[in-house]
Amino acid sequence: MEFWDEKMETMSRDEMTAFQGERLRETVKYTYDNTDFYRQKLNDAGIAPGDIRSLEEITRLPFMTKSDLRDNYPYGLCAIPREDVIRVHASSGTTGKPTPVFYSKRDLENWGHCMARTFYTAGVRKTDVCQIALGYSLFTGAFGHHMGAERIGAMVIPTSSGHTERQVMVIRDFKTTVLHCTPTYAITIAEKMMEMGVHRSEVSLRLGIHGAEPMTEELRKEVEEKLGSVAIRDFGLTEMGGPGVAIECLEKDGYHVNEDFYFPEIIDPETLTPLPEGETGELVFTTLQKEGVPIIRYRTRDITHLNRTPCVCGRTLIRMGEIKGRTDDMMIIGGVNFFPSQLESVLLDFEEVAPHYLIRLSKKGRLDKVSVDVETTPSYWANRQDEDIKSLSERVQNRIKDIIGFTIDIRFVEPMTIARSEGKAKRVLDER
Numbered sequence: 001m002e003f004w005d006e007k008m009e010t011m012s013r014d015e016m017t018a019f020q021g022e023r024l025r026e027t028v029k030y031t032y033d034n035t036d037f038y039r040q041k042l043n044d045a046g047i048a049p050g051d052i053r054s055l056e057e058i059t060r061l062p063f064m065t066k067s068d069l070r071d072n073y074p075y076g077l078c079a080i081p082r083e084d085v086i087r088v089h090a091s092s093g094t095t096g097k098p099t100p101v102f103y104s105k106r107d108l109e110n111w112g113h114c115m116a117r118t119f120y121t122a123g124v125r126k127t128d129v130c131q132i133a134l135g136y137s138l139f140t141g142a143f144g145h146h147m148g149a150e151r152i153g154a155m156v157i158p159t160s161s162g163h164t165e166r167q168v169m170v171i172r173d174f175k176t177t178v179l180h181c182t183p184t185y186a187i188t189i190a191e192k193m194m195e196m197g198v199h200r201s202e203v204s205l206r207l208g209i210h211g212a213e214p215m216t217e218e219l220r221k222e223v224e225e226k227l228g229s230v231a232i233r234d235f236g237l238t239e240m241g242g243p244g245v246a247i248e249c250l251e252k253d254g255y256h257v258n259e260d261f262y263f264p265e266i267i268d269p270e271t272l273t274p275l276p277e278g279e280t281g282e283l284v285f286t287t288l289q290k291e292g293v294p295i296i297r298y299r300t301r302d303i304t305h306l307n308r309t310p311c312v313c314g315r316t317l318i319r320m321g322e323i324k325g326r327t328d329d330m331m332i333i334g335g336v337n338f339f340p341s342q343l344e345s346v347l348l349d350f351e352e353v354a355p356h357y358l359i360r361l362s363k364k365g366r367l368d369k370v371s372v373d374v375e376t377t378p379s380y381w382a383n384r385q386d387e388d389i390k391s392l393s394e395r396v397q398n399r400i401k402d403i404i405g406f407t408i409d410i411r412f413v414e415p416m417t418i419a420r421s422e423g424k425a426k427r428v429l430d431e432r
């Protein structure tokens with residue numbers, strides 16, 4: 001067994017809890033002393049920083065949401081003097097202003113450490129050639145991955161995202177072994193390889209580290225088959241500093257959370273009460289070692305569960321389940337709640353279906369209507385008869401009805417007509 005940071009990755013539960021408790025105490029005091037926002041928030045909640053003495057007492061602290069970040073744009077949550085900030089990243093934000101995160105020198109060191117630890121967990125080694133096909137920008141993805149691979153001592157190729165033909169050329173010519181990109185961009189790259197006549201046996205890819213958006217097991221299978229490599233999920237969010245929060249090991253049995261830096265909780269998103277271990281709810285994070293923008297009890301909107309049983313890989317770090325969706329992505333059709341990823345799982349289970357789909361939300365009278373445009377594989381499309389499409393639609397519709405519980409209109413469309421992703425795919429089009 002090999003670890004990047006054996007002590008922290010294999011610590012006993014009691015030791016970890018004590019460590020986290022200590023860090024939490026310091027974080028609460030630090031934020032109180034260094035930001036008006038937290039001082040006000042704790043004062044409003046009637047809590048003095050010294051009241052928080054152990055990890056369990058975290059539940060007394062108020063939550064934070066995206067709007068707290070937005071309302072304090074740009075510097076309001078920054079706990080260090082401007083001249084001690086050495087980097088800024090920001091989440092793109094679908095609407096309005098980005099939410100920035102400021103890094104001190106130590107924050108960048110810790111982030112690099114977390115990134116290296118996660119990649120090492122996924123099997124990246126010094127001998128690897130890592131191609132970073134994530135966008136180098138305010139987005140945290142590329143810079144985080146870049147630092148992690150570099151710290152391991154691998155060879156880093158910063159291709160950024162886009163220019164897909166060039167990505168393929170680089171993969172082939174530089175003998176890339178690890179591809180870092182979103183899962184949907186991995187599919188786009190794989191398709192481009194086929195189009196350029198580059199067979200997966202001609203490339204050296206052995207590992208893909210794919211995050212920033214969901215990758216269902218069915219999509220993972222597609223990525224692995226098309227690229228001939230093992231696909232590992234990694235997870236993070238700008239508010240915590242970016243990727244490096246959690247990653248799967250090669251067992252693919254949950255994400256190992258860097259819980260000595262990012263303390264996770266699961267709450268009921270309606271009542272906001274903490275849920276017992278194993279139950280599914282909204283993921284909440286508290287930073288335990290941040291200087292620039294420390295964050296207490298941030299509601300991520302991501303839906304998952306936690307598991308403290310040690311992994312067979314030897315790590316004792318708490319594990320997080322697959323992200324089922326986001327509370328803000330949940331759709332309610334005919335009284336049934338569902339997430340896009342549930343639909344993806346059903347669709348991609350059909351071998352005739354390609355991993356390209358677009359969920360459309362529209363209005364029919366006063367009712368919300370959902371339909372989905374789906375591509376079939378090019379070979380199926382080329383040889384299809386009208387009856388085939390009709391029967392395929394019925395089979396897919398029935399499976400969706402059985403598994404998710406509602407009827408949805410399915411429209412099979414010509415291959416290559418749904419926009420290809422170079423980063424986070426847009427899976428839902430709201431036409432209401």
Ligand code: DLL
Binds near residue numbers: 326
């Ligand atoms: O996406 C950071 C990142 C970059 C993670 C590269 C991994 C790799 P944001 O743009 O702030 O940060 O988006 C964060 O993306 O709250 C989740 O909803 C979603 N997300 C990130 N990783 C995963 C994943 C980056 N592995 C938001 N599975 C999060 C599902 C993910 N969703």
